[in-house]
Amino acid sequence: MNIILLSGGSGKRLWPLSNDIRSKQFIKMFKKPNGDYESMVQRVYRQILKVDKDAVVTVATSKTQVSAIHNQLGDKVGISVEPCRRDTFPAIALATSYLHDVQGVSEEESVVVCPVDPYVQDDYFTCLKELGMQADKGEANLVLMGIKPTYPSEKYGYIIPKDGNALSYVSEFKEKPNVDTAKKYIKQNALWNGGVFAYKIKYVLEKAHELIDFSDYKDLYSKYETLEKISFDYAVVEKEKSIQVMQFSGEWKDIGTWNTLTETMEEPIIGNGIINDTCSGVNILNELDRPILAMGLHDVIISASPEGILVADKEQSSYIKPYVDKFEQQIMFAEKSWGNYEVLDVEKESLTIKVTLNPGHKMNYHSHAHRDEVWVVVEGKGKTVVEGVEQTVSCGDVIEIKQGRRHTIIADTTLKLIEIQLGKEISVHDKQKFKLD
């Protein structure tokens, strides 16, 4: 199957684990069968390949996430890069056009579009595959997944089907209702709209050409910034008469808040921590080396990362955003295509970070106008290039890079270094990239 994963923007609802540059889908907090932890996007990708090892997966996302996606999913996954955020209709049009024009997928083939952040089991992806096969048949222009409600939720939109069969034509869409209205809908066999649908590529390309004046993927990409912000639901789904809906009645959770996230945790503690026996309903997610001790607490989430520490009553944790907005803070951790870095210390005229490069990866060849840097290799082997001069390096080596000098490092093994930045104007924006000959 062809599948487009919509990888949404950054958000602060899961602060301190998510922030302006680190989206929730990249936080490693789900236990894998082998005991390691994986992120939402890794979990979903693994589940897709388990159900269909030949699936063509394309992630539709913004430029800022490209590094993290390559870092977590490797190089086989396709990425449809949105030059800027323009809501789901332009994003899906661009990704569909990318599949057709760049990946060479036939316009007769079907595509399944799915958000990247549902917490689901393998049966969900089996259903996605069936969704794609149903779209292939061409009985309707769109085939939606309808999730069988487990309670009269006020949080979701509802799909009213023509009948109660596993596959049915859609009669109507309903906005998020109150509980009583939701109960009425459920009596009419209504299903939750989980934002998952399948279509033939030519259908969405047609819709895109109707609404946007463009020739091909490249052209659409180049004028992306000028496009109107509009959702796929509003631009396409609500106007379409020929829609089928397929029932899914397996486990399904959208992980938007700390409260729903902690429900998915198999064990109450991830990371270094102790919850004493006078606690109940306490979860710890700790990315720091230092231990957390919880005593006498009830229904509390504690999370610590290089960005900060959250201690919140679980219900209250949904209202986190305005408070987090108050923290004016520098980014303390970032995933890059070559690995990641963590800020260790901030002084007036220096910044100390730990850089971890993955084996075989390298930084861009770059220079800084306003700072010197000192690198001390503390693990692994590799090669530095400073102003064209190569040098093999290993644990214990010290490299001094004066401002203006071009430099990079290439990792043979996992390579860790302490980088001390020195200058009066230290900024992530002080960076000029060069080609490495």
Add this chain to the structure above:
Amino acid sequence: MNIILLSGGSGKRLWPLSNDIRSKQFIKMFKKPNGDYESMVQRVYRQILKVDKDAVVTVATSKTQVSAIHNQLGDKVGISVEPCRRDTFPAIALATSYLHDVQGVSEEESVVVCPVDPYVQDDYFTCLKELGMQADKGEANLVLMGIKPTYPSEKYGYIIPKDGNALSYVSEFKEKPNVDTAKKYIKQNALWNGGVFAYKIKYVLEKAHELIDFSDYKDLYSKYETLEKISFDYAVVEKEKSIQVMQFSGEWKDIGTWNTLTETMEEPIIGNGIINDTCSGVNILNELDRPILAMGLHDVIISASPEGILVADKEQSSYIKPYVDKFEQQIMFAEKSWGNYEVLDVEKESLTIKVTLNPGHKMNYHSHAHRDEVWVVVEGKGKTVVEGVEQTVSCGDVIEIKQGRRHTIIADTTLKLIEIQLGKEISVHDKQKFKLD
């Protein structure tokens, strides 16, 4: 007045701010009149000098605290260093002998002994002064401070006076009672025993010679390790017939647990933090750069330091010790005579720390058998000596020190450096000290 401050050992009851090498009396958590923060020992020392600017203050403590005391109180304070811990009778005997033999205080003069950790106002020290003056009169061998009870506490020993006057002879001592017995005592004018007393130097020297075979301070110091562990109460007070007690009815708190500590906080937050309006009775003490956000919590203490993070119901926080004992952890922060250091990063074969030297101070001249070090100066000016070779250093300078090579750094201004230790066996014990010629 002559005053001996008993500075107790390390403890974990205020973890993560106190630990094996950092005692609670050195944590800066009390707001000074000028808005800065000071530690218990700094607060008590400042209050003593306010009441009696000529007070001769001697801190009786262990070797491990000498650096921290000099760092926080300066060089004017006397220190009677206990070679090892031997309870209060040997400690008071040693400090008294130090005052007499080293400081040259006459044996006719009085001394007031006081723990270093009461949270009190200036009137307490006025009372200490009066205690000393009363001891000078020689009407009794010991003059105790009796604290007027504010409730029938089970936590304190009680002093039963002969009468209810402000100054009275002591009739009896009582161990920590239950509430009903405490109520009975209070009807008899009983007072809390706060561990404060005054005596003439010759009195304690006499008692010391009765129980210990020694000639002078130097001799007592040299055989300190062989002395029996015995409290001053048990060895002296309980056997003495001639004791007066002086009433003190001002504010008095002993700060032993998080619960009592938070009662002394003028503002609920020390450090970087937000307590949202759905919280009540929440205190934050945060030594980290990263912010803490508290939401929907009640009667909870949150404390974060380089050692770890505590989140505890206030009542529960008294039972912290067994849990903290479970953390096998390396020391992440230490005060030294020359400043302090903080561990920034721990890897298998490297340790990165930030070192801060106070102006005019220097490290010992030393070497390491099993590790190399790299210093990067990130603030200030000074001088390094490596194998006898001097070099002036300032921000941006890099100094590499191979294993076995003697080295030190001398700070002209406040000097900060990032030190990266490299080796397979990194340990604080790998250190050989030398004389700097």
